[in-house]
Amino acid sequence: MSASAPSSSQTDPARFAHVAAPPRVRRLLASLHALAAQTLATPLKLTIVELERELFRDAERARNSQIQADIYAQTRRLHEVNAQFAPLFLEALGHALAQLREPRVRHVPAPAASTLTASTLTLVADTDIDRDIVLVEIIRREAQRSASALQLLGQRFAVLAAGPEFDVEDLPFGPHVLCRIVRELGERFELGLETQLALYRVFDRQLIDRLGELLERANILLGHEGILPGLVYTPYLARSATTRRIVTGPERSGPAREGGKVNRPLTGWSGSARNSGWAAMTSEAMGDLPTSLRPGPPSPATGAGSAPA
Template structure:
């Protein structure tokens, strides 16, 4: 017997507004409900753990200036943390509701070098390169760790969307898409470079390292609903 997940009124309205067949709407609604159940706590832990780390570091700072900087970072993060999980789940639900729309790969993996004569921007460029390298490495690690589940889910969501199988760079629940969502929220709220880097590392520990279980549950849910129930993945 398949599990039943309740949807918020916003998600129900989102799916009702999408141009989707009833069967597809039902399947995507079940996936969105699963994501809310499985990811809400890890997303909340992401920012709570980071706030505690910054507070601990501030208490053990080497000098008053470093302590002030860390407390300032925690203050900036605190405003962001209040709605982080809701915004992430909203972005994920939106991506699933748009499953049948054309999508493009996300999260560029390289940042162009600064142009000659722009040495004043070197520090900004270095921060961007560090961020891109960190996110790229996070995606690589989790994609390798969850390769089997990602391949199966890509096939099943391809059936739901009526398209060829989704690759890891276009699958809404893949590490690449999730990291792109975190990055977008951090940039929208203009988090400092240091806070962003710490946020991404906490996100990897609290969410990405649990993602394999979420992907397995998503596969099981779709299989229970008759989407390629006997599918197996055998790598070369």
């Protein structure tokens, strides 16, 4: 993976001239935006091209002529969108970078107007749910797949912002922000619901699948610029109870093997234990007695059938 930064001819310092940050931070923001434009330009163009192809395939499989006519109308609309989609997407991404030092605000869908009827509110809610389901699944999958790169980039962006670490939801290059941008563009172009859902799926295949390249190159660029160089992400792996038993098992069983003692259950009779504490105390007490008072060895038992002497 090339770690070279975009050339000065590709960067646009004027875009971030208004950002309240040191000159070095503004220069790095311009480099990051140029890197995003260089990495995402082709996937963004292919997104609209592939969406047109998918709509044509849907039109051929349409159940009736009315649905087919609606799909063709959406396809003609995409001809106007094609030249605007990539520039507007990168413009919105640059705006997200320019707000790096602004207070972080969660972006939530705007509430529906109170003048709408109940049936309209239900339709709007169902439409939002359909779109949210597709986008949430895309975000979840990419957040898991690129967790390490997102973690590192969140730390480095925090240095640029002079603030705490960026959560993945707030990261300008993260899947949450990118999916929010594509949703806003779909609404701006007034695409139909089915066309918007198809746009999300194509966007997932063409751009989100290549997002790891952008994250890696951004981390390399910032690392070479002295922003937390050498930073690595090592997740903490807690040892399970099974692992602890395997490690400590031989240590606990060592004394039992050396002394030959076996831990008996609490229900066992203490008198049956060999070398018990009571037996040891009795032996010590006998050792303190004079020899004449010590009991002698037991005499052999006399058989029941032996004759008297």
